[in-house]
Amino acid sequence: xxxxxxxxxxxxxxxxxxxxxxxxxxxxxxxxxxxxxxxxxxxxxxxxxxxxxxxxxxxxxxxxxxxxxxxxxxxxxxxxxxxxxxxxxxxxxxxxxxxxxxxxxxxxxxxxxxxxxxxxxxxxxxxxxxxxxxxxxxxxxxxxxxxxxxxxxxxxxxxxxxxxxxxxxxxxxxxxxxxxxxxxxxxxxxxxxxxxxxxxxxxxxxxxxxxxxxxxxxxxxxxxxxxxxxxxxxxxxxxxxxxxxxxxxxxxxxxxxxxxxxxxxxxxxxxxxxxxxxxxxxxxxxxxxxxxxxxxxxxxxxxxxxxxxxxxxxxxxxxxxxxxxxxxxxxxxxxxxxxxxxxxxxxxxxxxxxxxxxxxxxxxxxxxxxxxxxxxxxxxxxxxxxxxxxxxxxxxxxxxxxxxxxxxxxxxxxxxxxxxxxxxxxxxxxxxxxxxxxxxxxxxxxxxxxxxxxxxxxxxxxxxxxxxxxxxxxxxxxxxxxxxxxxxxxxxxxxxxxxxxxxxxxxxxxxxxxxxxxxxxxxxxxxxxxxxxxxxxxx
Numbered sequence: 001x002x003x004x005x006x007x008x009x010x011x012x013x014x015x016x017x018x019x020x021x022x023x024x025x026x027x028x029x030x031x032x033x034x035x036x037x038x039x040x041x042x043x044x045x046x047x048x049x050x051x052x053x054x055x056x057x058x059x060x061x062x063x064x065x066x067x068x069x070x071x072x073x074x075x076x077x078x079x080x081x082x083x084x085x086x087x088x089x090x091x092x093x094x095x096x097x098x099x100x101x102x103x104x105x106x107x108x109x110x111x112x113x114x115x116x117x118x119x120x121x122x123x124x125x126x127x128x129x130x131x132x133x134x135x136x137x138x139x140x141x142x143x144x145x146x147x148x149x150x151x152x153x154x155x156x157x158x159x160x161x162x163x164x165x166x167x168x169x170x171x172x173x174x175x176x177x178x179x180x181x182x183x184x185x186x187x188x189x190x191x192x193x194x195x196x197x198x199x200x201x202x203x204x205x206x207x208x209x210x211x212x213x214x215x216x217x218x219x220x221x222x223x224x225x226x227x228x229x230x231x232x233x234x235x236x237x238x239x240x241x242x243x244x245x246x247x248x249x250x251x252x253x254x255x256x257x258x259x260x261x262x263x264x265x266x267x268x269x270x271x272x273x274x275x276x277x278x279x280x281x282x283x284x285x286x287x288x289x290x291x292x293x294x295x296x297x298x299x300x301x302x303x304x305x306x307x308x309x310x311x312x313x314x315x316x317x318x319x320x321x322x323x324x325x326x327x328x329x330x331x332x333x334x335x336x337x338x339x340x341x342x343x344x345x346x347x348x349x350x351x352x353x354x355x356x357x358x359x360x361x362x363x364x365x366x367x368x369x370x371x372x373x374x375x376x377x378x379x380x381x382x383x384x385x386x387x388x389x390x391x392x393x394x395x396x397x398x399x400x401x402x403x404x405x406x407x408x409x410x411x412x413x414x415x416x417x418x419x420x421x422x423x424x425x426x427x428x429x430x431x432x433x434x435x436x437x438x439x440x441x442x443x444x445x446x447x448x449x450x451x452x453x454x455x456x457x458x459x460x461x462x463x464x465x466x467x468x469x470x471x472x473x474x475x476x477x478x479x480x481x482x483x484x485x486x487x488x489x490x491x492x493x494x495x496x497x498x499x500x501x502x503x504x505x506x507x508x509x510x511x512x513x514x515x516x517x518x519x520x521x522x523x524x525x526x527x528x529x530x531x532x533x534x535x536x537x538x539x
Contacts (some may be wrong), residue, residue: 002102003123004146004173006042007205007227015104016041016233016253020082023241029088033095036233039253043102045125045230046092048112051079056291058334063314067280069183069245075284075309082242089119096373104148106130110139117143123173126162128152128181128209129285133307134165134317141171148228149174150209152181153282156201156272161317163202168354175228176202178221179209181281184246189275190217191268195224211246212266215256220266222257231256285311288319288337297343298327305337312336321371344385346370353393355473359413359480363390363487378402378500388491390445394478400446410444411490412451413483415475417458418442419504422449427472429507431527432515437461439479441486443497448506452497455486463528471527 006013016036019350024027036044055063055075063075070078084092089105096103106125107113113136116124123146130136132156140147147166159176166174176198190212198206207228208221218229229297248256274282289312292304293311300322307316313336317450326343347369349360363369370384376528384406389406391398392413403410416426417438430437438458461471461479485532487494519534 001042002044003148003175003228007175012222012226013043013207013228014041014256015045015228015230017045017230017247018084019045019047019232019247020084020241020243021232021234021239021247022084023239023244024081024377025090026091026236028239029084029092030095030226031235032233033092033101033249034099035235036253037099038099039233039250040230041101041233041253044092044096045104045106046084046089047108047127048086048116049079049083050086051076051083053109053111054077054079056289058275059323060334062289062310062334062336070242078242086115089115090107093119105163107136107140109136113140113143121145125146126150128154128179129309129311131162132158132315132317133286135159135307135319136316137162137165138169141166141169144171145453146173146175147171148207148230149178150179150230151198152179152209153274153278153285154272156195159198159202163204175207177203177207177209177228177230178226180211180275180278182277182280183211183277184213185211185217186277187212187216187266188268188274189277189454190266191271192217192220192224192266193268193270194272195221195226197270199225201389211392213246215248215252215259216266218256219259222269223337229256247394259358265482283310285309286316287311287313288316288322290331290333290335290337293333294327294331296327296329299324300337309316314338318370321369323464325368325370339380339383342370342384343368345387346384348372348376348381348384348386348389350389350391350394350396352395355476356392356413359390359392359483362480362484376402378405381405389444397448398444408443411454412442412444412449413479414440414442415472415479416440416449417456418449418453419500419502422447422504422506424507424509425512426507428512429505430470431461431468431471431531432465433505435505437475439475441479441482441483441490450500452499454490454495454497455482457482462526463531464526466527467524468521468527468530469523472523 003013018032033044038049057076059074065073093103103467104125105116106127107116124140126149128150163174166525178195195206203226207226210217232243233253234244234247237244239495286307286309288305289308291306294304307319314443328341347367349369349371352373360371378401381402389410418440420435421429438456440456445451492539521530
């Protein structure tokens with residue numbers, strides 16, 4: 001029975017992770033397959049990488065492991081000792097078929113994905129450390145097959161970004177695994193109560209990738225609704241390899257579902273925080289590093305920077321935005337790429353909405369521009385040193401300190417005719433309160449949409465022909481055109497912003513929720529028909 005079939009039937013799908021437990025011996029790998037099947041596994045999982053696809057051969061302080069099971073090794077040496085030879089993959093796949101065991105692998109870069117497509121897999125696994133490798137997830141998702149994602153070390157925002165990456169390629173078949181990225185994992189750090197929160201928060205199936213000793217973690221996870229259990233599996237822990245210390249032997253694996261007596265000891269609390277022990281594992285994530293010497297003024301490109309382990313550089317999600325930007329200082333091969341490596345004077349584009357990316361791409365063809373979705377701080381701005389900040393559908397408030405530091409070099413693209421409908425959901429409230437509609441580009445000040453106005457355009461709508469959704473799309477088209485027409489003059493100081501002449505109106509999300517509670521509506525509902533059935537509420 002396949003992964004999705006078992007989940008749909010409410011059953012638990014059990015994955016035996018071979019990893020490095022073959023110890024470089026194909027006969028061991030074959031024996032593990034048969035023992036895993038006999039112990040009750042549904043699936044045998046391996047990992048597809050080479051040391052060169054994981055990192056680079058370098059022994060400076062960034063690439064040496066300090067502490068834990070692999071203390072003293074370099075990343076390159078660890079992966080060279082642990083990887084599964086690619087010529088074994090078809091042999092392992094065929095042996096799994098013989099014993100009716102599903103075959104799964106974790107790819108760590110795009111070459112591994114291409115290879116696994118040739119080998120033939122029905123679904124993919126993303127490791128905890130690669131959860132932040134958004135380009136890799138997008139590449140895997142584009143294959144159209146189910147994806148299991150381990151979420152060790154991940155914040156809620158990082159999990160959301162990974163899910164969005166898969167969905168952006170039309171792939172919604174995602175299963176999340178609660179994971180504590182310690183080897184072995186401490187019971188106190190596992191916080192398995194998070195499983196129930198993950199199911200509600202992300203509306204996806206949730207399981208566990210369990211690195212703890214014994215079966216306790218897996219049993220508790222299943223009692224909390226986990227639909228997938230992944231455990232490292234070995235013939236014997238006496239066979240030395242990088243993963244043997246925290247792997248289960250066949251008899252232990254077979255007993256796993258019976259070990260319910262110690263379940264409550266591992267319940268923990270809902271937590272997306274990184275444990276103190278787990279923090280040391282953050283350095284093994286992928287990040288952006290120089291893989292060649294880069295001189296000051298050189299442009300970052302696919303030859304001189306790469307997404308590799310360890311995790312001392314910028315997150316992989318910034319990789320595409322770095323390309324073609326200039327380097328601010330000499331950087332040696334094997335050094336991390338950080339924000340201060342970017343030459344000052346770049347336009348910073350702030351957004352949390354994909355509808356804004358048309359403006360970003362337009363700017364990218366004309367300016368050195370960098371996309372940023374997180375909350376900006378003064379320390380970040382001082383390090384990044386942007387020439388200008390453009391905010392468009394950005395969910396965070398910009399602090400007074402940042403505003404003062406940028407000295408009127410921050411603008412916001414707002415889908416209302418200011419001063420009307422400042423704040424949340426301006427499009428809805430403009431129709432609800434029958435106020436003027438339009439778009440505005442204004443200076444960002446300490447208030448919410450209260451800054452001086454550079455330019456704006458009033459827009460009339462036929463409410464009989466529009467929904468809230470269609471009118472919002474039109475307003476975004478209009479604000480983009482207004483920006484394209486006026487950006488050069490705004491940037492070069494050729495337009496003097498004008499103060500807002502009247503107080504106008506301001507609205508909050510809580511006001512919208514109150515209206516929705518009394519008069520429910522859908523965003524694609526016709527505006528005129530909605531207004532016919534409501535009474536204006538004094539909020």
